[in-house]
Amino acid sequence: MAVKTDVLVIGGGPIGLHCAYYLLKAGRGVTLLDQAQAGAGSGAGNAGHIVPSHIVPLAAPGVISTALKWMLDPPRSPFGLKWSLQPAYLAWLIRFAAACTETNVTLAIPPLKALGLLSAQLFAEIIAAENFDCSYRTNGLLFLYKTQSAFEAGKQEAEILHRHGLPAEVLEKTAVHEREPAALESVIGGVDFSGDASLDPAHYLRLLKARIVQMGAQVHDYTPVTGLETKNGTITRVFTPTEAFQPALVVLAAGAWSPQVVRGLRLNLPIQPARGYSLTVVGVKNLPRGALLLGERKVAVTPFEGKLRITGRLEIGEMSTVPNPLWIQRIESAAREYIQLDQPLEIEETWAGLRPTTPDGLPIIGFSPRHKNLLLATGHAMLGLSLAPATGQVVANLVMGVDSGFDIRPFRLRWL
Numbered sequence: 399m400a401v402k403t404d405v406l407v408i409g410g411g412p413i414g415l416h417c418a419y420y421l422l423k424a425g426r427g428v429t430l431l432d433q434a435q436a437g438a439g440s441g442a443g444n445a446g447h448i449v450p451s452h453i454v455p456l457a458a459p460g461v462i463s464t465a466l467k468w469m470l471d472p473p474r475s476p477f478g479l480k481w482s483l484q485p486a487y488l489a490w491l492i493r494f495a496a497a498c499t500e501t502n503v504t505l506a507i508p509p510l511k512a513l514g515l516l517s518a519q520l521f522a523e524i525i526a527a528e529n530f531d532c533s534y535r536t537n538g539l540l541f542l543y544k545t546q547s548a549f550e551a552g553k554q555e556a557e558i559l560h561r562h563g564l565p566a567e568v569l570e571k572t573a574v575h576e577r578e579p580a581a582l583e584s585v586i587g588g589v590d591f592s593g594d595a596s597l598d599p600a601h602y603l604r605l606l607k608a609r610i611v612q613m614g615a616q617v618h619d620y621t622p623v624t625g626l627e628t629k630n631g632t633i634t635r636v637f638t639p640t641e642a643f644q645p646a647l648v649v650l651a652a653g654a655w656s657p658q659v660v661r662g663l664r665l666n667l668p669i670q671p672a673r674g675y676s677l678t679v680v681g682v683k684n685l686p687r688g689a690l691l692l693g694e695r696k697v698a699v700t701p702f703e704g705k706l707r708i709t710g711r712l713e714i715g716e717m718s719t720v721p722n723p724l725w726i727q728r729i730e731s732a733a734r735e736y737i738q739l740d741q742p743l744e745i746e747e748t749w750a751g752l753r754p755t756t757p758d759g760l761p762i763i764g765f766s767p768r769h770k771n772l773l774l775a776t777g778h779a780m781l782g783l784s785l786a787p788a789t790g791q792v793v794a795n796l797v798m799g800v801d802s803g804f805d806i807r808p809f810r811l812r813w814l
């Protein structure tokens with residue numbers, strides 16, 4: 399016997415939880431399944447940056463040559479690549495390389511900007527409406543630079559943002575030290591993306607999970623989806639080790655695991671994991687005033703209530719979520735090049751998470767082209783927290799047949 403449900407959400411990361419929230423608000427019934435603990439996975443240990451400024455996709459001109467250059471200096475490289483001849487992985491790499499063009503950037507900017515701005519606004523609304531206490535700061539994201547060449551690249555990024563009507567303020571040395579007293583003397587400049595924000599993602603997702611349960615969602619932790627049954631282009635049953643569900647509608651929000659969940663459905667979801675790490679530190683004497691991005695080293699730093707999180711590294715193709723102590727130590731050392739940090743640090747937690755990454759840098763949001771009752775909400779790469787509220791709202795709108803007010807066609811499944 400299968401349990402009849404209205405909307406069944408697979409995956410309780412930032413995307414699944416926000417889909418659930420907006421579906422419940424729209425009056426739908428929600429059952430959410432997570433193979434582990436909803437709200438505690440790849441969304442929890444991340445940097446917590448909410449970045450409407452992030453409008454340029456990962457697949458952009460120059461990315462491949464920069465990545466290759468970084469890989470020649472392994473101890474300092476923010477980037478890594480798994481060596482594997484697995485066909486799906488090689489196909490992904492080829493597609494990614496082909497997408498690193500000016501055309502891809504031009505096409506990706508308008509949808510990323512619309513989704514990012516909507517999401518930033520929805521974060522403010524949710525946090526105010528639900529009274530969430532989650533170290534939410536709206537004082538921007540400050541990029542710090544130690545070298546003139548990286549600072550010049552930062553200025554060019556600010557120019558791109560200005561062209562698209564987004565705020566970005568270039569700060570010369572004195573101004574950047576006034577803005578962030580925790581910055582070391584070696585920092586020669588910065589760019590302040592003042593429309594950005596940050597929060598404690600684990601805390602926020604815990605509160606959101608509790609809220610959707612209060613709103614009536616059935617949340618099943620430690621309930622992995624093991625198979626899907628289809629008939630005539632409709633998902634008829636969803637299997638787990640303990641029970642089966644018979645949903646009216648399914649939302650796939652399983653992040654980097656999404657391709658595994660739909661294997662057997664004849665759906666081509668080109669998503670690869672991009673692993674990253676974080677360390678969370680307590681008892682820091684000089685907490686930075688706000689969220690930082692350490693330019694040359696691509697390390698993110700976020701102050702929470704009495705804590706500091708430092709995150710970094712992007713390893714394409716790596717699926718394990720066991721933190722690598724060597725990289726944790728290297729990320730800490732990178733942070734010490736830019737900001738004052740105690741020696742030694744009191745590390746509360748080390749962590750690894752997966753960014754579900756598509757070849758062209760846009761997420762996949764929309765109905766499956768092959769299934770009447772399957773909605774895809776996945777592939778958000780390094781922006782899965784930032785874009786989650788808007789994705790949740792778009793998904794609820796699609797379910798309810800409501801127009802989202804901007805062009806969501808670029809997010810459809812583009813690989814058939």
Ligand SMILES: Cc1cc2nc3c(=O)[nH]c(=O)nc-3n(C[C@H](O)[C@H](O)[C@H](O)COP(=O)(O)OP(=O)(O)OC[C@H]3O[C@@H](n4cnc5c(N)ncnc54)[C@H](O)[C@@H]3O)c2cc1C
Pocket residue numbers: 408409410411412413414431432433434435436437438439440441442443444445446447448621622623624651652653654655656659672673674675676698709710711750751752753754775776777778779780781782783784785
């Ligand atoms: C180091 C690092 C720093 C980052 N910093 C930021 C940041 O500052 N801002 C930002 O926006 N993003 C950031 N990200 C990216 C962000 O964490 C991801 O984009 C986001 O977690 C993706 O959300 P998701 O809900 O799609 O997937 P996930 O968070 O991975 O959630 C998917 C869920 O699906 C569940 N699941 C998987 N398989 C099954 C199954 N078979 N059955 C049931 N459940 C299943 C998993 O257990 C998981 O809970 C960072 C990522 C890393 C690694």
